[in-house]
Amino acid sequence: MINGEKKLERPIRWAMVGGGRGSQIGYIHRSAALRDHHFQLVAGAFDIIPERGKEFGVNLHISPDRCYSDYRKMFEEEAKRADGIEAVSIATPNNTHYEICKAALNAGLHVVCEKPLCFRLEEANELEDLAKKKNRVVGITYGYSGxxxxxxxxxxxxxxxxxxxxxxxxxxxxxxxxxxxxxxxxxxxxxxxxxxxxxxxxxxxxxxxxxxxxxxxxxxxxxxxxxxxxxxxxxxxxxxxxxxxxxxxxxxxxxxxxxxxxxxxxxxxxxxxxxxxxxxxxxxxxxxxxxxxxxxxxxxxxxxxxxxxxxxxxxxEDDRIGGGHPEGLFEAWSNLYSRFAAAMERGKDLNQTWYPGxxxxxxxxxxxxxxxxxxxxxxxxxxxx
The missing domain is CATH 3.30.360.10 (Dihydrodipicolinate Reductase; domain 2)
Incomplete structure (x- = not known):
């Protein structure tokens, strides 16, 4: 049973691309990632309109100087920091997933990506090869599987x-x-x-x-x-x-x-x-x-x-409360984010369990x-x- 005690030495420094105000899916990403203290949201490029994205990020208690105008700028600036991000979630329209995921992997980041990973199998194979080369986890949010x-x-x-x-x-x-x-x-x-x-x-x-x-x-x-x-x-x-x-x-x-x-x-x-x-x-x-x-x-x-x-x-193992009390989609997503975090900490796939990678x-x-x-x-x- 999950009871909230730490399973990682420290939370993973985490950012989001997309998922800002009005996003259909952004809130469940944040709720799932932050629930068990496996991730700490420290940066974001939340919106294609920079001012709106910055305002939103500040309302999430993120420092204004870490609310970025776009993901490229975020990856570049965070790489200069000793406390820079280690993982990023991608919650943007489908046509952007491939380029953002590729850029994140090349920046040495772990990735959680909305599906589809991309549009063409050639691109998907390229991302798989890059993830293996960089020894980075790519999680896909098939949330119901949690x-x-x-x-x-x-x-x-x-x-x-x-x-x-x-x-x-x-x-x-x-x-x-x-x-x-x-x-x-x-x-x-x-x-x-x-x-x-x-x-x-x-x-x-x-x-x-x-x-x-x-x-x-x-x-x-x-x-x-x-x-x-x-x-x-x-x-x-x-x-x-x-x-x-x-x-x-x-x-x-x-x-x-x-x-x-x-x-x-x-x-x-x-x-x-x-x-x-x-x-x-x-x-x-x-x-x-x-x-x-x-x-x-x-x-x-x-x-x-x-x-x-x-x-x-x-x-x-993933129960959060005893039988008879209903658990729902937010708990399922949290279970997957817990698995993503455990895999990221080890820098490789889990040997003892599965997750949508x-x-x-x-x-x-x-x-x-x-x-x-x-x-x-x-x-x-x-x-x-």
Missing amino acids: HQMIEQARQMIANGELGDIRIINMQFAHGFHSDPVECHNLSTKWRVDPKFAGPSYVLGDLGTHPLFLSEVMLPGMKIKKLLCTRQSFVKSRAPLEDNAYTIMEYDNGAVGTVWSSCVNAGSMHGQKIRVIGSKASIEWWDEQPNQLRFEIQGKPAQILERGMEYLYQEAL IEAGVEGVRWVQNCVRSADNGAVWVEYQ
Whole structure:
């Protein structure tokens, strides 16, 4: 159980690029990073408007001279300080991730990056090679994977409780963009513009989340080939999709599907993953993240609850309060930031646990690229490359 005692000799000196006032995601980065005293926010380039970014940084109790006009200036000036930053989080539009991450690694910094890591697999491979060369950690914020019941599912599958894995059904299908909300919502507008969002919308923005959950639960399974079809039901979003279906075949003979959608009218969030084996199935829904449904063929369904002593020890390690008290997305993100910090302190990947690192970022780019290639060639099967 996490109780707030220090696990690092000292907090990591940390900065943010983006995530300023009005950011949809900036606050959860700061809340997660600062919660367990693993990071100390000492600098930032929070906004494309320097004066607004400086005002915001000062309101976060950052010294005015460490609120910078842009990330390049921040990396340059912080490198001159004996107490300069050691890590940076990137919370900016998608089209900037590659260049900022590359600059941070070249500056000798650890990185936590919003997904997608970048747009092209060549760029992703370049960043992976650079991270290894610099011996720096790159964490990707697949925040839902920090929920403890994901770890429970991982352990149950590894211990054979489901039998041979046959089917993985995944979805992230909400309804909040059933109408062209981007006409009056700036945080959505850039997500449907290829210049900023890249080659996809919901495949990259939504579908990669349950895909990564499947990678956590089933680390040994690899995709062999896939077929993807995508649609733009709100026509102004074309060529980017607001709905997509992906079918996958794995190297062990299993099959999987991912439904990625923002036009599932009436759905609040709609992220689910169901793993089906020869003996039993498990299902996790992010709107009820403290529960895992376990169904053994021929027996009544069981609802496993977070924090209970019948769970695997690995699923209890990140508990912050006893069972019965709900934990949510902020706790899940905090769990991941704790793992990022432990890896950064050691200067290498953790040996005893997992976290969404540079490999997860590369795989997300690879999956989207293959989905787009399949869809744009007429929804055909393509070998996974």
